[in-house]
Amino acid sequence: MLELLVNGEKVSVDVDPSTPLLWVLRDHLDMTGTKYGCGIAQCGACTIHLDGVATRCCVLPVSAAQGKAITTIEGLSADGDHPVQQAWIELDTPQCGYCQPGMIMAAAALLNETPQPTDDDINQRITNLCRCGTFVRVRAGIHRAAELASEVKA
Amino acid sequence: MNPNQPEQTVDVSRRRFLVGSIAGVTGLTVGLSLPLGASQEPGVDAFEDEINAWVIVNEDDSVIVRVARSEMGQGTLTGLVQMVAEELACDWDKVTWEFPTPGQSLARDRPWGSFSTGGSRGIRDSHQYVREGGAIARELLLAAAAQTWSVAIKDCVAKDSVITHLPTGNSTTFGAVATLAATLKAPSDVTLKDPADWTVIGQSVPRLDTAEKVTGALRYGADLTLPGMLHAAIHACPVHGGKRRGVDASAAKSMPGVRHVLSVADDAVAVVADSWWQAKQALAKVNIEWDTGTNGQVNSRTIAAMLREGLEATDAFVGNSRGQTLETLADAKELVTAEYSYPFQNHAPMEPMNATVVWTDQSCEAWVPTQNGEAALEALADAAGLFRDKCEVHKLMLGGGFGRRANHDFLIQATQIAKQLPGVPVKLLWSREEDQLRGVYHPITQSRMTAKLNDDGLPEAMHIRISGQSILHALRAPLGEPQIDQAVFQALAPEGEHAFVYGIDHFLADHAMRNTHLRPWFLRGVNINQNVFYLESFLDELAAKAVTDPLEYRRKLLTQAPKALAVLERAAANAGWGRPLAPGSGLGLALCKAFGSYVAACAEVSVIDGELHMKKIWAATDPGYAVNPQQIEAQVSGSFMYGLSAALYSELTVENGRVEQENFNSYPSMKIAQMPDVETDVMPSGGFWGGVGEPTIAVAAPAVLNAVYAATGVRIRHLPVKNQPLA
Numbered sequence: 005m006l007e008l009l010v011n012g013e014k015v016s017v018d019v020d021p022s023t024p025l026l027w028v029l030r031d032h033l034d035m036t037g038t039k040y041g042c043g044i045a046q047c048g049a050c051t052i053h054l055d056g057v058a059t060r061c062c063v064l065p066v067s068a069a070q071g072k073a074i075t076t077i078e079g080l081s082a083d084g085d086h087p088v089q090q091a092w093i094e095l096d097t098p099q100c101g102y103c104q105p106g107m108i109m110a111a112a113a114l115l116n117e118t119p120q121p122t123d124d125d126i127n128q129r130i131t132n133l134c135r136c137g138t139f140v141r142v143r144a145g146i147h148r149a150a151e152l153a154s155e156v157k158a
Numbered sequence: 159m160n161p162n163q164p165e166q167t168v169d170v171s172r173r174r175f176l177v178g179s180i181a182g183v184t185g186l187t188v189g190l191s192l193p194l195g196a197s198q199e200p201g202v203d204a205f206e207d208e209i210n211a212w213v214i215v216n217e218d219d220s221v222i223v224r225v226a227r228s229e230m231g232q233g234t235l236t237g238l239v240q241m242v243a244e245e246l247a248c249d250w251d252k253v254t255w256e257f258p259t260p261g262q263s264l265a266r267d268r269p270w271g272s273f274s275t276g277g278s279r280g281i282r283d284s285h286q287y288v289r290e291g292g293a294i295a296r297e298l299l300l301a302a303a304a305q306t307w308s309v310a311i312k313d314c315v316a317k318d319s320v321i322t323h324l325p326t327g328n329s330t331t332f333g334a335v336a337t338l339a340a341t342l343k344a345p346s347d348v349t350l351k352d353p354a355d356w357t358v359i360g361q362s363v364p365r366l367d368t369a370e371k372v373t374g375a376l377r378y379g380a381d382l383t384l385p386g387m388l389h390a391a392i393h394a395c396p397v398h399g400g401k402r403r404g405v406d407a408s409a410a411k412s413m414p415g416v417r418h419v420l421s422v423a424d425d426a427v428a429v430v431a432d433s434w435w436q437a438k439q440a441l442a443k444v445n446i447e448w449d450t451g452t453n454g455q456v457n458s459r460t461i462a463a464m465l466r467e468g469l470e471a472t473d474a475f476v477g478n479s480r481g482q483t484l485e486t487l488a489d490a491k492e493l494v495t496a497e498y499s500y501p502f503q504n505h506a507p508m509e510p511m512n513a514t515v516v517w518t519d520q521s522c523e524a525w526v527p528t529q530n531g532e533a534a535l536e537a538l539a540d541a542a543g544l545f546r547d548k549c550e551v552h553k554l555m556l557g558g559g560f561g562r563r564a565n566h567d568f569l570i571q572a573t574q575i576a577k578q579l580p581g582v583p584v585k586l587l588w589s590r591e592e593d594q595l596r597g598v599y600h601p602i603t604q605s606r607m608t609a610k611l612n613d614d615g616l617p618e619a620m621h622i623r624i625s626g627q628s629i630l631h632a633l634r635a636p637l638g639e640p641q642i643d644q645a646v647f648q649a650l651a652p653e654g655e656h657a658f659v660y661g662i663d664h665f666l667a668d669h670a671m672r673n674t675h676l677r678p679w680f681l682r683g684v685n686i687n688q689n690v691f692y693l694e695s696f697l698d699e700l701a702a703k704a705v706t707d708p709l710e711y712r713r714k715l716l717t718q719a720p721k722a723l724a725v726l727e728r729a730a731a732n733a734g735w736g737r738p739l740a741p742g743s744g745l746g747l748a749l750c751k752a753f754g755s756y757v758a759a760c761a762e763v764s765v766i767d768g769e770l771h772m773k774k775i776w777a778a779t780d781p782g783y784a785v786n787p788q789q790i791e792a793q794v795s796g797s798f799m800y801g802l803s804a805a806l807y808s809e810l811t812v813e814n815g816r817v818e819q820e821n822f823n824s825y826p827s828m829k830i831a832q833m834p835d836v837e838t839d840v841m842p843s844g845g846f847w848g849g850v851g852e853p854t855i856a857v858a859a860p861a862v863l864n865a866v867y868a869a870t871g872v873r874i875r876h877l878p879v880k881n882q883p884l885a
Contacts, residue, residue, distance in 0.1 A: 020414060027435035031389070036381035037374020039557070041508050042590045045381070046822040049508055076372035084373040093373045096364050096788060099796060101371030102378060102508040102557030116857030127831035135508050135558050136231045137799025139833035140366060 006066060009018060010035070011079025021042035021067035026050045028066045037105045041133070042060035048132030051106035051113075052076050058113035059130075077105035080112060087156070088112045099136035107132045111146050120150050169881035178457040192704040207340055209298050211258075211269035212242055212291030215336035221248045224258045225290075227280045228529050229367060229794075230507075231557035232851045234280035235364045238288055238758050240785055241281070245350060245577050246314040248332060252684030255366055260535040261550040269656050273531040278753035278849020281785055285847055286350075293348035294340075299731035300341035300645040303330050320602050323475035340618040347836045350708065353783065353844065360842075367555070368753075372621065379512045379527040379554045384583040387514065388417060390575050392586060394426035395855035397450040397815035399675050401425050404447040410440040417443060422574045430575065434587055436852060453675040454815040461500075461674050461812060462600060468625025468670030469606040477647030477669065481664030494703055496696055498607065498875045500688035501809035502817075503600035505681050509557020510593045511568035514585040515576035517542055521800040522549045522573065537566035541573035560800070561680040582875060591820045599810060599817075600677030600870035601627030603688050607696040614706025616714055619664035620648060624690065627686075628671050629679040641671050648685040648691065648752060649856060650846035654752040655848075656686065660715040661723040676812065682800055683855035686752045692807070694748040694860035695875065698867060708747055708864065709735055721780055721843060722751055725758040728839050730776040733760035742766055743773075744868025748860035755848030756780040758799075759861035761834070768885035772802070772834035772862060779838065782846035794854045795836040801858030 005016045010033065017032045029035045029052075036063065041049030045060040052061050053075035061069070067116075080086050088111045100103045109131070114121055114129045122128070126146055134142070208214045214222040220289035223242045229235035240254050258270055271287055276651055303321040304311040313324050322329045353359075370376040395401065407419035414435030427446055429439035468474075487493060488586050511527040515538070521541035528534040531553050535607045539546040556563055588596070603626030612618040628643035633851055650655040650667040658665065681687075701711035707729050716723040726749045733745055743764040750757060757780075762773045778795045784790055807826040809816045821823035863874045 013831055023435055026760065030381070031433040031435065034383055035374075036377060036383075039378075039508070040510070040587075042305070042382060042822050044590075044821055044823060047508065084369065089372045093364075093368055096368055096792070098231075098365075098368055098371040099233070099792060100556060100558045101376060105374045106628060108372060127885070130830050133508065133827050133829065134507055135827060137561070137796030137828070138792070139799060139828075139830040139832070140795045140836050142830060143833075 006070060008066070008069060008074060008145070009072070010074045011076060017066070019066060022065050023055060025052070025061035025064045025066045025069045035076055035078055037100055039105060041103065046133070047103070049103050049106040050088065050111060051109040051132065053109060053113055056111045056113065056116060061154040064065060077109055080109065085147040086112060088115065088145065090152055091145040095141045095145050097138055097140055097141040097145045103132060103134045107134065107142060111142070111149065115150060119153060121146060147149070172491060180516045183385070183388060209295040209336060209339050210291060210344055211266065212288070213295035215299070217334045217336070217340070218486050219252050219333035221241050221246065221253045221319070221329050221332070222540065223253060223255050224270060225255050226258060226263065226277040226531070227284070228273070228531070228553060228556060228559070230275070230556035230563065231788060232280070232556060232793060233365060234275065234364065235367060237281050237785040238284070239366060240358045240361070240363060241285060241288045242292035244356055244511045245289045246296045247318070249319040250358055252319060252362060253366070257553045259552060260531040261547070263532065264535070264546060269670045271671065274533070274564070275559070276561055278851040278853070280641065282847035282849050289350050290348055291831065293350055294344050297345045298339040298342050299332050299335055299573035301342050302335035306330070306335060306338065313425060314495060315420035323396060332512040341443060341749055345400065347821055359783070359785050362689050363390070366787065376397050376555060378509050378557045379514065379525060380557065380587055382514050382554065382585060384514065384516070386584040386774070387585055388430050388432065388579070389434040389437050390428045390430045390584050390586040391441045391589065392422060392426055392428040392571055393444070393446065394422075394571075394592070394596050395442055395448045395450065396817070397448065397453050398677055399453045400448050400450040402814070403449040406445040407493065409443040413440040413443065416440045418579065420575055422571050426571060428571070428575050428586070430579065430584060430673060439529060447847055450815055456675060456814045456815045458811045459842055462604075462823070465499075465602065468497040468672040469604060471670045471883065473670060474668035476668045477644060477665065478650055478652045478658060478665065478667040480652070481619065482666040483619050483666035484623050485689060486664045487608055487610050487621060490619075492610075494609045494611065494700060496875060498605065498608050498692045498695065498835040499604040500602070500691060500877050501811070502602045503808060504594055504597040505562035505812055506559055506564055506593065506825065506827065507556070507558025507768060510590055511562070511588040512586060513568070513569040513572035514583055515572045516581065517576040517581040518580050519575065520548065522551075522576070523552070523814050524569060524573065525552045526569050527553055527554045527563055528569070529556070529559045529561070533564070534566055534569055535747060537569050537636040538573055541570045542577065560682040561684070562598065565599070565679055567596070578827050583600050585757035590822070594820050594825060595817055598677045600676040600687065601629055601685070602674065603627065605688070605692040609696070609700055609827050611700065615663050615706055615814055616711070617700055620662050620666070622667040623670065624667070624689070625670040625672050627673050629678045631671060631673060632678050643669065643671065646685055648687070649689045649750045655752070657751055657776060658751065659719045659751050660713065675815065676817070683852045686750060686856035687801065687804065689879070690748065690750045690752070690856035691859045693752070694857070695863060695873070698746070698864045699873065702867070712747065712749065713805065720757045722749060723750065724843070724851055725756045725778040725780050728841060729758040729760040729776050730840055731745050732778070732837060733776040740764070742869055744865045744870070746861045746865030746868055748857035748864065750853060750856050752853035752856055753849035754846065755782070755850060755853050757853040757857055759854065759857040763862060763865040763867040763869055765884050768883060770866065770879070770884055772804070772832070774837065775837040775843065775861065777836060777838045779842055779850060779854065780841050780843050781848040781850050782842055782844060784842040786841050787840045790840050790850045791838040793850045794838040795849070797852065799833060800834055800860045801855035802862060805862065805877050
């Protein structure tokens with residue numbers, strides 16, 4: 005049995021330690037907000053936070069996540085009201101929405117480290133794929149989330 | 159656990175006819191909470207409570223609107239609900255939605271019309287009967303209120319879910335009279351609102367499906383879990399048309415979690431396991447020997463040579479001909495000619511293909527993200543070997559479609575697997591590699607453009623020869639139909655939704671059909687994607703030859719096409735056409751009529767040290783009526799991403815009969831850093847209904863590449879751009 009800390013809760017899973025964290029979340033813990041898109045860490049649909057750092061978990065062996073705080077889209081906020089989620093709703097950012105949990109997790113991690121990101125920061129740090137092409141609203145949404153977060157602090 | 163004995167089977171014989179509830183249909187009620195929509199628990203007798211097929215009104219005044227078309231990100235769901243709500247005169251804030259099932263449609267003689275979701279048709283093909291559905295429901299509610307009060311219907315009005323009797327001022331709510339309304343006979347005809355009176359249609363209301371997409375709560379097909387469900391991974395012959403010759407599964411069968419290694423049809427092998435990761439790992443250990451036949455000798459060079467021959471062949475089918483094009487060209491002292499090409503593309507939606515199926519010899523059910531529920535039901539029934547009324551399809555939200563999910567090859571496979579495991583729900587999920595290798599692709603084509611210019615430098619005659627694949631032929635060949643494909647001429651057609659907009663006296667578009675073994679299919683935009691790239695690039699070449707401004711050049715050819723000219727002028731004006739630009743920067747235009755709408759784009763780019771930077775694109779769209787402008791903006795913006803990913807980065811090449819690009823590392827898609835800013839001018843002129851999901855894709859590549867030419871003098875004629883220098 006492996007012990008994991010997922011969204012603040014300790015869970016035990018009986019799984020081969022080489023299994024990617026993505027599949028432990030999805031098939032063993034039934035937390036399907038974290039998506040499978042490519043399996044080779046190219047698309048970012050599987051982005052979670054590992055000790056607060058945006059991480060593509062489709063290539064991360066679950067054993068490597070032991071002892072670290074795993075945050076998934078389900079645990080990003082209590083009521084779906086993280087500033088990024090609020091901004092996404094305000095701007096109606098998602099289209100099909102499949103990539104958006106990963107996109108939101110990447111954006112939230114960026115804002116954690118860089119509360120007022122520039123367009124260049126966004127270009128460097130947000131490398132997730134979205135085949136619907138929501139990028140214009142993703143960019144606007146990150147700037148809006150930065151505003152919302154600073155309003156909360158102020 | 160005995161690997162040959164599923165620990166749980168599911169009784170699918172106790173069919174209950176429910177709406178929108180996965181949980182109820184088969185009795186698979188344990189622990190399921192599948193957010194198929196805002197309405198989760200519609201109740202057993204939903205059809206008895208409905209006002210009509212389109213509308214359910216609950217006692218608390220909440221309204222459920224049924225939507226037959228699929229939602230794959232394009233926003234049709236919200237647009238269609240707006241159209242019902244407009245006529246219903248309900249409070250928008252009380253509206254939710256649900257998907258009726260194809261089985262219900264079959265049983266009720268198709269009250270919701272077509273389920274097909276493609277060709278940018280969701281709204282433009284159904285606006286009439288969808289609005290009538292809402293209007294009839296409103297009349298029934300009014301009739302119920304009038305009957306309750308014993309007054310005349312004509313004295314009652316509905317607004318925001320409240321019915322008022324004008325002479326007395328008495329009022330009631332939709333919810334209060336809904337039960338009675340559900341028992342009344344529907345009026346045979348209704349009058350729809352004048353567009354000038356619309357209050358919901360035309361408004362940029364927020365999408366109805368956003369909240370659950372930002373929390374991870376929405377379950378797509380890939381996320382589905384049913385009690386006792388097993389997971390399947392599959393590998394089909396990577397050379398289309400090839401067959402399975404031999405299989406050695408000895409290593410795979412003993413791997414953890416593996417339940418079954420199954421042959422599927424004559425060209426695939428599936429591993430069924432307790433988890434998908436286990437299935438995928440084991441599948442990699444199955445040794446499969448393929449018989450690839452002669453298809454295994456095909457490669458991109460042989461395909462290009464075959465298409466090249468078609469550029470000069472005499473066996474072309476004429477799609478549009480006016481005047482005496484070939485004769486006029488033959489008489490010319492000088493011809494302008496250019497050859498272009500457009501590669502295979504894959505849809506590559508973010509959610510790989512998947513379907514979950516449970517089969518018994520009595521019935522069969524599927525949970526599937528599909529662009530066409532009715533076609534899915536037909537494919538399911540065929541593969542299941544059962545009559546359609548013994549089968550049911552539950553549509554899930556699509557993690558992207560782009561046309562791919564209008565083809566049900568993956569559902570057929572899932573059914574073939576489930577049929578070997580009676581009573582066990584099996585979820586088949588394709589890997590990204592399978593999605594790339596077993597795609598149905600955007601057809602490959604080349605074109606030769608030939609023109610004669612008159613004394614004013616305008617094209618007196620133009621011939622567009624297209625050589626390449628035909629989607630319709632691939633569909634119809636089994637039926638023995640002739641090698642003619644009128645759809646090849648989208649945006650070049652004599653008339654209709656894909657009419658050629660330019661006034662050229664002698665114009666000929668023809669097609670030399672050259673098919674390959676790679677299966678062609680409808681990909682978002684379909685044939686406009688290459689046709690408009692060819693045409694709009696070549697028009698810019700002609701303008702350059704005539705030493706005329708590209709906007710002025712097009713104006714002279716659009717004197718009989720005011721709506722097309724209007725979007726072009728708007729895009730150019732918004733971009734500040736003619737303004738001074740820094741060296742290495744340029745503006746480029748493109749225009750088309752497609753899927754019934756008029757769209758134009760003006761792109762600003764700079765090319766620095768051979769590297770392309772797309773600064774901004776100004777788009778203009780006239781869809782006739784604009785149901786939800788902010789969603790049209792989203793479609794336009796997304797269309798640039800899709801069209802430019804294809805134009806700049808992605809192509810499928812073929813070696814030894816198989817596609818070489820197996821994942822996003824070799825089939826790149828645009829990222830946010832490359833995405834230009836987009837400013838969209840939605841300018842509905844009224845009087846017609848055009849689609850918005852696709853037309854803008856076609857103007858993306860030519861607008862940007864015409865801007866590249868303006869910036870550098872380099873003309874790109876072969877896509878993708880990444881394969882050639884820009885300086």
